[in-house]
Amino acid sequence: MRLSDFILENLEPILQAWEDFARTIETPGSELSKAALRDHAEQMLRAIVDDLRSKQAVREQAANAKGHAPSDEHETAAETHAVTRLMAGFTIDQMVSEYRALRTSVVSQWIRQMKAGTPINVDDMTRFHEAIDQALAESIASYSRAVEASRNVFLGILGHDLRTPLGAILLGADVLRREGASTRATKIATQIYVSGRRAGQIVGDLLDLTRCQMGPGIPIKVADIDLFPVCERVVEEIRVFHPEANVVFEAKSPVLGQFDGARMEQVFSNIISNAVQHGDRSLPITVELAVLEELAVFIVHNRGEPIPEDVLPFIFNPMGRFSQRSVIDHGPTEGLGLGLFIASEIVNSHAGSIDVKSDSVQGTFFIVKLPSIKAVTTPLKAL
Numbered sequence: 465m466r467l468s469d470f471i472l473e474n475l476e477p478i479l480q481a482w483e484d485f486a487r488t489i490e491t492p493g494s495e496l497s498k499a500a501l502r503d504h505a506e507q508m509l510r511a512i513v514d515d516l517r518s519k520q521a522v523r524e525q526a527a528n529a530k531g532h533a534p535s536d537e538h539e540t541a542a543e544t545h546a547v548t549r550l551m552a553g554f555t556i557d558q559m560v561s562e563y564r565a566l567r568t569s570v571v572s573q574w575i576r577q578m579k580a581g582t583p584i585n586v587d588d589m590t591r592f593h594e595a596i597d598q599a600l601a602e603s604i605a606s607y608s609r610a611v612e613a614s615r616n617v618f619l620g621i622l623g624h625d626l627r628t629p630l631g632a633i634l635l636g637a638d639v640l641r642r643e644g645a646s647t648r649a650t651k652i653a654t655q656i657y658v659s660g661r662r663a664g665q666i667v668g669d670l671l672d673l674t675r676c677q678m679g680p681g682i683p684i685k686v687a688d689i690d691l692f693p694v695c696e697r698v699v700e701e702i703r704v705f706h707p708e709a710n711v712v713f714e715a716k717s718p719v720l721g722q723f724d725g726a727r728m729e730q731v732f733s734n735i736i737s738n739a740v741q742h743g744d745r746s747l748p749i750t751v752e753l754a755v756l757e758e759l760a761v762f763i764v765h766n767r768g769e770p771i772p773e774d775v776l777p778f779i780f781n782p783m784g785r786f787s788q789r790s791v792i793d794h795g796p797t798e799g800l801g802l803g804l805f806i807a808s809e810i811v812n813s814h815a816g817s818i819d820v821k822s823d824s825v826q827g828t829f830f831i832v833k834l835p836s837i838k839a840v841t842t843p844l845k846a847l
Contacts, residue, residue, distance in 0.1 A: 467574055483498060489558045503549070543606035567593070682813050691721070719754065721834065727810045742768065749766045758835070760834040762831070811832055
C-alpha cells in the first residue's frame with residue numbers, strides 16, 4: 465500500500481495517536497479539549513498526502529531535500545498550528561516534539577500493516593520525511609515570528625504605559641527639590657528625580673528598540689543646530705551623576721550641521737555613560753567633538769578592561785550580545801544594555817557611521833562620524 469493511501473485510510477488512528485501524545489504535554493492553564501489537542505493535525509496530514517501524490521521532478525525533489533520548497537502565499541496549516549500552540553502555552557520544544565511523534569506514529573503503523581515480504585516504497589518514505597520537515601520548518605518560523613511580534617507589542621505597550629507615571633514622579637520630585645524645604649529633603653528629591661530620569665531613558669530605549677524592530681528605524685527631525693552645547697550639557701549631567709569619574713571634554717569650536725538635537729543627545733549620553741560604566745574611573749575618560757573634512761567627529765576614549773573579542777562584532781547588536789552563551793559565559797549583568805544599539809540606529813538615521821576599537825594597550829575608542837557639517841576643520845588628537 466502506498467503511504468498516501470495508508471494515511472487517508474488510517475486517518476483516525478493517526479489523529480488519535482497525535483491527540484494521545486499531545487495530552488501528555490504539560491502546559492499552563494486548563495486542560496485542552498479533544499479538538500484543541502488535534503488542532504490542525506488533519507489539515508497537515510491531508511497536505512502531506514497531496515504532496516505525496518503530486519508529481520515531482522528531479523530538480524524539485526533536490527530542492528525539497530535541501531529545504532527549498534516553494535513558499536505558499538497563504539498561511540499553511542503548519543503555520544497556523546504554531547500560533548495556536550503558542551497561545552495554548554506550548555514551548556517551541558514541545559511543539560517540535562509533536563512532529564517527532566507524528567513521524568514515528570505514521571511510519572511505525574504503516575510498516576506494521578505491510579504484508580510480510582512486501583517491499584517498502586523508499587520514494588514514499590523519503591518524500592514523507594521531506595513533507596514533515598517542511599511542515600516543521602513552517603511551524604518553527606511561524607512560532608518565532610509570533611513570539612517576536614508579541615514581544616514587540618509588549619515592549620511598546622509597556623513603554624507607553626510607563627511614561628505617564630514616570631512623568632508624574634519627575635514632576636513631583638522636581639517641585640520638591642526646587643522648594644528646598646531642608647537639605648535632606650532636597651537631597652532625597654534630587655535622587656528621586658535623577659532615578660526617574662534614568663528610568664525614563666530606559667523606557668525610551670525600549671520604545672526605540674520596538675520602533676527599530678517593527679519599522680524602518682528611528683525617525684529623526686533635523687534642524688540647523690550646534691552639537692557643541694548639546695554635548696557639553698550631556699557631559700555636565702554625567703559629571704553630576706558620576707562625581708567619582710573624571711570626564712574630560714575637549715572641544716574648541718562650534719559643530720554646526722543638520723542634526724536631530726534630542727536624538728544626538730541620546731547618542732552622546734549612551735556612549736559616554738557606557739564608557740563611565742565599563743571603564744577605569746580612576747583614569748580620565750576623554751570626550752572629543754570637532755570637525756574633520758566636513759564631518760562631525762565624536763570620540764569617547766576610556767581605559768580599563770578591553771571589550772572581549774567575541775563581543776566586538778556584536779557590540780551594536782543587542783540580539784547578538786544577549787545570546788544564551790553570552791549570559792552563561794559572562795553573567796546576566798555583563799551586557800552593555802540597549803544604549804549602544806540605540807546610538808548606532810540614530811547615527812544610521814543621520815547617514816553617519818559608528819565604530820569601536822578596543823585593546824588592552826590603547827584602551828577603548830568609540831568613534832562617530834556624521835555628514836552635513838558647516839564649520840572649519842579642527843584637528844583631533846585621538847585620530
